[in-house]
Amino acid sequence: MPDMEKSDQVSLSSPTELRCITCGYDLRSLPTEESCPECGTPIELSLRGDLLSQSDPAWVARLARGQSVLVFGVRFCLICMVCAFAIPFLGFGLGFVFAFGFGFNIPSWVFSVLFLSFGGTLIVGALFATLGCALVTTQDPRDSLRESSSSNRNVARQALLAMYACVPASFVALLIPFVRTSPQIFPVIFFLSVGTCFTVALVATLGWLAVLAARIPDHDLRSRTMKSARFFRWAVPVLILTALIPPMLSATPPAAGGALIRPGVLSSVTGCVFLVVAAGILIGSFRMYKDLRTYRTAFRKCATEANTTNSEPPLTD
């Protein structure tokens, strides 16, 4: 086991680099028995490699807290996704039973209440997931002086911010006369902009988690996370596009002289693709949720280890 960890350290950090785990200061030219001139952390602690259990304890503890909040939020979102899938079927089933068995229909407000409560749950879940993401994607202090602005971690945070900015921005677009006069344009603007930012944030967060998985180290978890990222990268955009095509088709007047494909056929095809991709996303989300829980357990364990190994007093004679 110790040998395995050692080989990970070598592959993860270049031997010519030595950064302080607390502040990122370049420690290469300094004697290893001294402390970081910037923050006073013993250099010996920064020599242990890139493993999370050997990193800044405060930062790893924040990862563990963030992952708990993220798992909590994603669980809420998953419940909503399952309900969004189940309610139409449940509605048809119950409607059928009531209409033929009892001779009356379920009042429509029952469904309105159901949809509103699931909408509320989804918003709560999304807010918790965002907070969790914000905590999990905080910068490793060791990277503070060397991280690229296009790292997964930075991209994830910027895309999340952009996603929340797109909500009011889409409503501002309603002020444009062209958008106001054709109401079908608004959902296209809204879901394309929010959906694009969401996809980027999701894929970049998974990319960042994959980087952290290598520092747990858990290479199976890392490859599963990268597989999830590759799946969501195309599945979410396809879902959004197939959801938007039928309303867009109904908004455009039929082409004179006959189109290549009849709009009715095209919307049935997009409807089928939508259902298949939505089912795939539901399954993929359950897999991702299971992995997110594995990260939570691993981060908690690393946080405990980082706290015990890195808070040891420096070796002084």
Ligand SMILES: [Zn+2]
């Ligand atoms: Zn330092």
